[in-house]
Amino acid sequence: MTTSAIIAGVLWIVALWRLPSIRHSHKQRSLALTLVTLAAAMTFEVPQVKEAVDAVVGAGVRLAPLLKQLLGVTSAAYLLDFVIAVVRPQGLARRTRLIAGGVTLPLMLIFYALANWTPGGPVRLGEGRGVPFPVLYMTVFTLYIGIAMVVSTWLFLGGVRHSRTLLGKAGLGFLGLGTLLGSLYAFQRIAFVTIQLSSGTEYPDLANLLSTTLKQGTALSVAVGVCLPPLSVAAEYVAAWFNLRKLRPLWAQLTQAAPNVVLATSVRRSRVPFRLERCVIEIEDACLALREYVSADTYTSAQKFVLSQAAGVQCADAVVEACWLRAAVQSARDGGERLRGVEYPPLGVTGRDRASELSWLREVGRAYLLLPVVSEFARTEQSSNIQAQGDSEGSLT
Structure with a gap:
């Protein structure tokens, strides 16, 4: 030829x-x-x-x-x-x-x-x-x-x-x-x-x-x-599919505690980039809704807890955010009240470009689902809240 x-x-x-x-x-x-x-x-x-x-x-x-x-x-x-x-x-x-x-x-x-x-x-x-x-x-x-x-x-x-x-x-x-x-x-x-x-x-x-x-x-x-x-x-399609697969577990956890942020309109499974965009938006909206269940003091406590329990941990800021998010999810599921008149934790995703935003959310999701320090902090916060509630009821009687 x-x-x-x-x-x-x-x-x-x-x-x-x-x-x-x-x-x-x-x-x-x-x-x-x-x-x-x-x-x-x-x-x-x-x-x-x-x-x-x-x-x-x-x-x-x-x-x-x-x-x-x-x-x-x-x-x-x-x-x-x-x-x-x-x-x-x-x-x-x-x-x-x-x-x-x-x-x-x-x-x-x-x-x-x-x-x-x-x-x-x-x-x-x-x-x-x-x-x-x-x-x-x-x-x-x-x-x-x-x-x-x-x-x-x-x-x-x-x-x-x-x-x-x-x-x-x-x-x-x-x-x-x-x-x-x-x-x-x-x-x-x-x-x-x-x-x-x-x-x-x-x-x-x-x-x-x-x-x-x-x-x-x-x-x-x-x-x-x-x-x-x-x-x-x-x-780009493959990268969107990869990011969507990584973020879906975090999305499921957060939207279960804040279901009102989930849009009702269905999207075809083949529209992966659009589904990723929607997933990111709903995660961020859920974070905004859930942070009303905790104060900036919880964020400070999470910082101290992470440093004391997991010294030298990678992406410490993402781990801290996962800690207070898990505490907020726990409070929302337990029927806790939204806090008013307090300063809320800062959102680490704010002000990032697209690539950095996805990377940050993946790190938060990995810490939220896999790191023992995150679940341990949520249990500690739950115990503290129960104890504080009991002390408050005791003082009233």
């Missing part, structure tokens, strides 16, 4: 994978059509396909190169449309782009039909009255590809810093690399044609090697760049 066949196969796999997204949005439609047209263009690079086309229409018609280059221009247009939708959603020279595409394709067909092609040379110069038309054809094709790839490279690489995730940045980077290679492809075509026209010197083997290498590099870079952002989404 040739390299061109492997690359065409890879592109078709990626294109068919992304094809169902064609109905989702303008951006996704442009990306799907980019991949389909690019895969079709690279298919005409496969020797067996070119031979099959020549066998049907005749080698002298040279239909395979024409179809390949028309599809290449179409792919470049869709790719430029895609990157503008991603990086410049407000739009960029839409009318100019439509006019350029609407002029380029008909001119290519006209010049191709008028050209008197002869074999050899990067532009395959004609003879007689057909001499200028191969040059005009390659000029129109190369200029469109070159300008589209330069603009796309500028937009892709400029958008890297705005991406939220590492894989998203890498995806835009590979797409930018692909369009950069596409720009170099156009420039080298211009260079070889200029040399041939000005001096009559030809380098067909070198021109073909560079052209093929740059086209294949462009196709592979675009394919890799397209695949990385969905992997970023998958990674």
Whole structure:
């Protein structure tokens, strides 16, 4: 199997994978059509396909190169449309782009039909009255590809810093690399044609090697760049599932004592990121509700207890929060009254960014459920409250 066949196969796999997204949005439609047209263009690079086309229409018609280059221009247009939708959603020279595409394709067909092609040379110069038309054809094709790839490279690489995730940045980077290679492809075509026209010197083997290498590099870079952002989404989904699994036990404990914070609307199990967001909100609302059952004195007592019972414990602040939360849950379950006119314990989750917030809640949950010091503090507080209540009743009698 040739390299061109492997690359065409890879592109078709990626294109068919992304094809169902064609109905989702303008951006996704442009990306799907980019991949389909690019895969079709690279298919005409496969020797067996070119031979099959020549066998049907005749080698002298040279239909395979024409179809390949028309599809290449179409792919470049869709790719430029895609990157503008991603990086410049407000739009960029839409009318100019439509006019350029609407002029380029008909001119290519006209010049191709008028050209008197002869074999050899990067532009395959004609003879007689057909001499200028191969040059005009390659000029129109190369200029469109070159300008589209330069603009796309500028937009892709400029958008890297705005991406939220590492894989998203890498995806835009590979797409930018692909369009950069596409720009170099156009420039080298211009260079070889200029040399041939000005001096009559030809380098067909070198021109073909560079052209093929740059086209294949462009196709592979675009394919890799397209695949990385969905992997970023998958990674975020897995991370959300992991965090949700870690936080659910703490959520169950806290919402059992403060059931009024749980939202009534049900959520599908497949919507893991949304379920995680809801879980975090309900945990924080439960903490706000439960801290009304304890005072800042309980928080201070928890600090002293943790230091005395578990010296050198990791994440001591999270353990302290787990202690007073467990004491508050115990008080709420036992029918204790909410405290009024007192200072409540501070919430450790306040003022954190998203990653730190999740990390903090996981540490609090781990301490709440697993550390003996937390359950021991809750028992101590419960005994103290019972004793204080008994002393109060004794003094009244």
